[in-house]
Structures are given as structure tokens and as C-alpha cells.
Amino acid sequence: MTQHGTPSDPEHRRLARITLVAAVGTNGVIGRDGGLPWPPTGDLKQFKALTTGHVLVMGRKTYDSIGRPLPDRTSVVVTRRTGWKGPDGVVASNDVDGALDLAAQLGGEVFVIGGEQIYAQTLDQADRMVLTLVDAAPDGDAWFPDVDWTQWREADAVPYDGYRIVTYERV
Template structure:
């Protein structure tokens, strides 16, 4: 489902075979090509991420407008916008996108709670499949493969990027 302004919502994540995306507020692998892919995919777009993810990075990512999602109404950080629910974040993104070129999108960049909250609003998932099964305390949300269609698969050095598009059911009456 696109946002009210007509923009697409895309979730971008690196996910291990066991669903792990994080361990102790960090990524349990270092694959520079995947970091480059995340940058290339999200650059120039509005990026929504959780407070813990933002704090783990330590700064706003350059070339993106960042919205940090947090329940803490007193939290703020320099260089980012703040929202307190996924719907507030998407509404803020719509406002920001109305001021920008039409090809910009809303990108969801984690962590687990933000991915889970955004999943019902997402049009696309761009998932780097990491062929590892590390210990971790943060997992990507489960999603029904019946509601998503794999539209592209691209092997890279040490991982594979998979693009999923939401399948919209059509009622014939």
C-alpha cells in the first residue's frame, strides 16, 4: 500500500538464515558490499528507523532525511525528525516527500519493532539474505510468502539480495 501521498514504502534489511538481524544492538556480521547496497538503496529517500538503530549508528546517515521512531516523547537528536508511531512516521514522511521530487520513497531501515510495525504498510521488501546463522537477540518479522512475490534475486559476494513485492488480492465480486 502506498502512502497517502502515493509514495512507496520499502523495507530494507539484511537477514541471516535464522532470521537474526542483530545482536546486542549491533549487526553480527560485517559485509561491506551489503552496507554499500543499503546506502545505494536508501540514498536520497526518507529513511525511518528506530531509536536503538539510530543510536547504534551514532549519527544521521548522509544523503537521507531520517525519521527516528521512538516511544520516548522526550527523546531528540540533532539532524533527525522524531515520530512516536509508525503512522505518525509515515504521515511525516508524506509531508517531507510532498516537498521533494516524485521519485523519492519511504525506506524502513530497522530495527525489529520498526520492521514489524511497518510491514502492513510496505509495498516492497529488499532483503539481503546472509548465509549465516549467528546468535542474536533481534529478528526480522515473519511474513506470509502467500502475500509477497519474489520478483528479483541477485547473488552478490557472500550474500543474495531478494526483492519482494506485495501481492494484492483482487476480489472478482
């Protein structure tokens, strides 16, 4: 377990592609009561295929909602809790910039997987977004940040029953 909080080093992040991955309702909701506001969709298989072998960056509450390290991935957890420790394969950072630096140093693509504050703090640095757009507008207490869509183009979209998975690339 490593506690990381050194100043940001943008050179490292330029070498790693940053992708935001989220499931979003039509009203922008991404969460409720520490979990998803809808039953799991088939996008979990896509999530596994997309992120296996890479580094995940997430907030502590997102990590807690998952409840364990995800296999074949390193998790960098952003937390303000001093001394927070996770199991093997999980490292902590006390801020988002430190987490992105650490993730880039670990190698490969960086996948930001939530929650609300982490998405908001990484959106401007992201190169790509893979969004599961759920055909529902549930009540919630966590939202995906507002996106300036002039900075993004749709690169791919795959429809499913009740949702579609859309990949956006920064223009």
C-alpha cells in the same frame, strides 16, 4: 527537530511507496547487542545507492547503532522518549503511524530500516522489501518478522559471495 505524533493519515501513505530494507540470517536474525551479528557485507554500497535522497524510518535503537544522520537522507526516528532530540536532518515521532505519515509528507520513497519492532509494525503496509539474505545463522536477539510469503513475489535476486540481495514486491 520536530516531535510528531498526530493521528495516522492513510491518504499520505498511499502516495509514498514503503520499502523495508534489512539484512537477515537464515534463521531470521537481524541483530545482536544493538548491532549486526556478522561483519559488514558489500550490501552497504547497495543500501547507500538505494536510500540516498529518500526518507528513512527507524527505531531509536537503530538510529543509536548508526550513531549519526546518514548523508543525503532525512531520518525519521520512532521513540517513546519524550523530548528526544537528534541533530539536523533527524526528526522524531512517538509512533510508527506518525512516522510513516511524516515520511510521506517529506516526499519520495520511504525506506524502513529497522529494528525488529518497527519492521513488525510496518510489514503489512510495505509495498516492497529489499532483503540481504546472509548465508549464516548467527545467535541474536532481534529477528525479522514472520512474512506471509503468499503476499509477496520475488522481483529480483543478485547473488554475492556469502549473501544475496533479493527484492520482493507485494502481489
